Amino acid sequence: MRNECIDCECVLRSSVELKDCQIEMLGGHHALVKFRKGDSIIKQGVFSTNVIFLRKGMEKVHISGPSREQIVRLVKAPTYLGLPTTFGDKINQYSVTAVLDSEVCFIDLGVFKKLLGENREFSSYILMELCKSELEAYRRCASRTQKQMRGNLADVLLEFSENLFETDQFTLPLSQSDIGNWVDAGRESINRALSEFIQDGIIEMTGRKVKITDKKLLRTISQNG
Amino acid sequence: MRNECIDCECVLRSSVELKDCQIEMLGGHHALVKFRKGDSIIKQGVFSTNVIFLRKGMEKVHISGPSREQIVRLVKAPTYLGLPTTFGDKINQYSVTAVLDSEVCFIDLGVFKKLLGENREFSSYILMELCKSELEAYRRCASRTQKQMRGNLADVLLEFSENLFETDQFTLPLSQSDIGNWVDAGRESINRALSEFIQDGIIEMTGRKVKITDKKLLRTISQNG
DNA sequence: AGAAAGATGTGACATATCTCACAAAATAAA
DNA sequence: TTTATTTTGTGAGATATGTCACATCTTTCT
Numbered sequence: 001m002r003n004e005c006i007d008c009e010c011v012l013r014s015s016v017e018l019k020d021c022q023i024e025m026l027g028g029h030h031a032l033v034k035f036r037k038g039d040s041i042i043k044q045g046v047f048s049t050n051v052i053f054l055r056k057g058m059e060k061v062h063i064s065g066p067s068r069e070q071i072v073r074l075v076k077a078p079t080y081l082g083l084p085t086t087f088g089d090k091i092n093q094y095s096v097t098a099v100l101d102s103e104v105c106f107i108d109l110g111v112f113k114k115l116l117g118e119n120r121e122f123s124s125y126i127l128m129e130l131c132k133s134e135l136e137a138y139r140r141c142a143s144r145t146q147k148q149m150r151g152n153l154a155d156v157l158l159e160f161s162e163n164l165f166e167t168d169q170f171t172l173p174l175s176q177s178d179i180g181n182w183v184d185a186g187r188e189s190i191n192r193a194l195s196e197f198i199q200d201g202i203i204e205m206t207g208r209k210v211k212i213t214d215k216k217l218l219r220t221i222s223q224n225g
Numbered sequence: 226m227r228n229e230c231i232d233c234e235c236v237l238r239s240s241v242e243l244k245d246c247q248i249e250m251l252g253g254h255h256a257l258v259k260f261r262k263g264d265s266i267i268k269q270g271v272f273s274t275n276v277i278f279l280r281k282g283m284e285k286v287h288i289s290g291p292s293r294e295q296i297v298r299l300v301k302a303p304t305y306l307g308l309p310t311t312f313g314d315k316i317n318q319y320s321v322t323a324v325l326d327s328e329v330c331f332i333d334l335g336v337f338k339k340l341l342g343e344n345r346e347f348s349s350y351i352l353m354e355l356c357k358s359e360l361e362a363y364r365r366c367a368s369r370t371q372k373q374m375r376g377n378l379a380d381v382l383l384e385f386s387e388n389l390f391e392t393d394q395f396t397l398p399l400s401q402s403d404i405g406n407w408v409d410a411g412r413e414s415i416n417r418a419l420s421e422f423i424q425d426g427i428i429e430m431t432g433r434k435v436k437i438t439d440k441k442l443l444r445t446i447s448q449n450g
Numbered sequence: 451a452g453a454a455a456g457a458t459g460t461g462a463c464a465t466a467t468c469t470c471a472c473a474a475a476a477t478a479a480a
Numbered sequence: 481t482t483t484a485t486t487t488t489g490t491g492a493g494a495t496a497t498g499t500c501a502c503a504t505c506t507t508t509c510t
Contacts, residue, residue, distance in 0.1 A: 065367030066376070066450055072363045084356040087349070093360050116352075117345045123352075124312070124341070130355040131309040135318050137362035138297045142290030145369070145409040148466070151291070175487060184370040186468055191489060207476085225291055373496070400457060411498055416459065432506090 018122070022115060029108035035098045037173075042082050042096035049090055050106040052081040057102025058164065058173055060182075063094040071182040072137070074174075076164050077102070083130065086112065099173040144184050147225040152183035153193050154222035157203065161212055168215065172208040243347070247340060256331045260323045262398075267307050267321035274315055275331040277306040282327025283389065283398055285407075288319040296407040297362070299399075301389050302327070308355065311337065324398040369409050372450040377408035378418050379447035382428065386437055393440065397433040 006023060018026075032055075035041055041052065044064055054077045061073040061081075072094070075081070085092045086109060116123045144152055156179055161168050172179070176194070177187040197203045202218050204211040212218060243251075257280075260266055266277065269289055279302045286298040286306075297319070300306070310317045311334060341348045369377055381404060386393050397404075401419070402412040422428045427443050429436040437443060 061363075063363050063367055065364075065371045066448065067371045070367035070371065072366055084360050087353045087356045094363065113349075116349070120342045123348060124338075127341075127348075127352060127355065128312040130352065130359060131312045134355060134359045134362060135309050137359060137366065138286075138288050138319060139290075141297055141362065141366050141369070142288050142295035144366075146290045146292045146295065177487080187488085188469085188490085189467060195489080223291065402457075412458085413460080413499085414497060420459080 018115075018119065022119065025111055025114070026107065029111040031106045033104050033106060035102045035104060037098055037101050039098045039102075040095065041098060041102070041104060042085075042092050042094070044092050044095040046092050047090055048082070048085055048092050049109040051083065051086055051109055051112045052096075053105040053107060054079050054081055055103040055105055057098055057104075058100040059096045059102065060099050060174070060178070061094055061096050069095075069181070071178060072140075073133075074099070074159070074164060074182070080126070080129065083126070147222075149183065149185045149189050150193050150196070151222055151225040152185065153179070153190060153197075154218050156183060157197075157210065157212060157218060158215075158222055160210070161215070168212040170210055172210055243340075243344065247344065250336055250339070251332065255333065255336075258329050258331060260327045260329060262323055262326050264323050264327075265320065266323055266327070266329060267310075267317050267319070269317050269320040271317050272315055273307070273310055273317050274334040276308065276311055276334055276337045277321075278330040278332060279304050279306055280328040280330055282323055282329075283325040284321045284327065285324050285399070285403070286319055286321050294320075294406070296403060297365075298358075299324070299384070299389060299407070305351070305354065308351070372447075374408065374410045374414050375418050375421070376447055376450040377410065378404070378415060378422075379443050381408060382422075382435065382437065382443060383440075383447055385435070386440070393437040395435055397435055 006027070035057070041059060042048070054075070056077045058074065058076045059081065060071050061075060062069050062071045064070070081096050081104075082092060084094070090109075116126065143155060147155070160170055160172070164170075174182070176190045180187045180190040183190075194203075194205065197218075198205055200214075200217070202212070202214045202221075204213055260282070266284060267273070279300070281302045283299065283301045284306065285296050286300060287294050287296045289295070306321050306329075307317060309319070315334075341351065368380065372380070385395055385397070389395075399407070401415045405412045405415040408415075419428075419430065422443075423430055425439075425442070427437070427439045427446075429438055
């Protein structure tokens with residue numbers, strides 16, 4: 001099998017120096033897999049001994065709540081997925097589903113841990129990522145509950161345009177139901193709010209294609225709540 | 226200065242083997258400080274180059290949200306505090322305030338990082354802690370939004386009795402306002418719900434002293450929402 | 451002790467969202 | 481192409497909580 005890790009633009013290469021022998025090791029213990037939009041990549045409750053590196057695509061992270069499934073996060077490549085599973089009981093603690101066609105690399109957990117132990121730079125990178133996630137979760141919690149729906153929806157649109165797609169024009173990778181789920185609102189409320197945004201000239205929409213036309217106002221809505 | 230680390234029941238000793246020279250190093254670069262209930266231990270936005278190990282006590286972790294301060298977590302000793310600050314820009318990313326009298330150990334960040342690099346067992350312990358926090362944050366988010374107030378309040382009471390104090394009788398370390406803030410509810414709602422719980426024979430209260438008398442029912446309320 | 455600040459009870463009312471109910475579109479499957 | 485299935489668009493009514501307004505109580509500070 002050819003060692004794809006050598007060409008991989010993964011975080012390992014870009015921000016962390018790996019020794020050749022370490023790349024070699026990865027090469028021998030991974031599996032590159034493609035997923036289509038809508039496919040489940042990680043399923044909560046299932047036993048797993050892999051870490052997953054997302055090479056291409058975008059995924060929603062969701063966790064089963066008391067009464068329904070809850071989207072807690074949207075991530076885009078490149079990033080690692082399922083780390084919290086790694087260090088616990090090897091049971092996936094949440095689910096990850098592709099919202100865009102994706103390419104993913106399954107890495108053997110043992111190899112991953114070995115790498116962590118050998119490469120200090122790498123382990124501190126992972127540590128940092130985990131810290132960021134935790135903070136992000138806290139911030140999101142505070143926002144979602146203190147703002148009302150329009151503010152949260154504005155946040156989502158800004159998130160898409162600034163972090164996820166990095167353009168003012170993009171195609172929503174989530175249904176209105178999913179967006180509602182993500183921001184703790186009903187589908188209908190999201191729908192109505194989107195209509196308002198269009199009428200107020202903040203965005204234009206054709207199907208799921210969105211164009212942000214008044215980002216300033218969108219920011220205001222995001223802030224005041 | 227006497228090396229208190231040698232007697233410290235801290236996580237370093239209990240779950241991770243440290244070499245004598247490493248304990249020595251800690252001893253030379255730390256400061257033990259006592260805080261009284263209500264004192265601020267970590268203040269969001271302030272520059273800091275310390276990791277904090279909580280030896281005794283209980284703290285609330287709060288973060289400034291769009292419109293007000295939001296409690297995101299309650300922690301008890303022994304644990305580390307302020308890790309997310311550690312690996313970022315050295316600015317505290319949230320605040321920590323004592324809700325009970327506490328004893329805390331300020332550890333020099335450099336020393337802490339050195340330890341992380343040298344002791345694989347220790348760094349994997351920290352990694353694990355971070356993973357747990359992240360998951361906990363996700364779960365909490367899902368719960369808080371999907372359950373209604375009574376369910377969340379029940380959760381808080383169970384959290385106190387099962388994780389934080391580990392008894393069915395305890396004294397609430399938070400005001401009703403704080404509890405409300407924590408579970409995303411108004412102070413008044415919490416007050417009314419507590420009265421209901423008392424009337425339904427689920428708990429008894431004298432001032433802030435709580436005694437859980439029907440834990441089974443409390444669990445039911447926690448679950449159904 | 452006395453004053454000031456904060457914490458707790460409780461009522462009445464406003465309101466942002468949820469929920470239910472259907473119809474029209476758009477996608478996916480056959 | 482036709483048939484299912486999933487999304488989206490809108491209305492009307494129900495409701496869980498928030499908000500405001502006071503009246504105790506407590507605790508803290510001077």
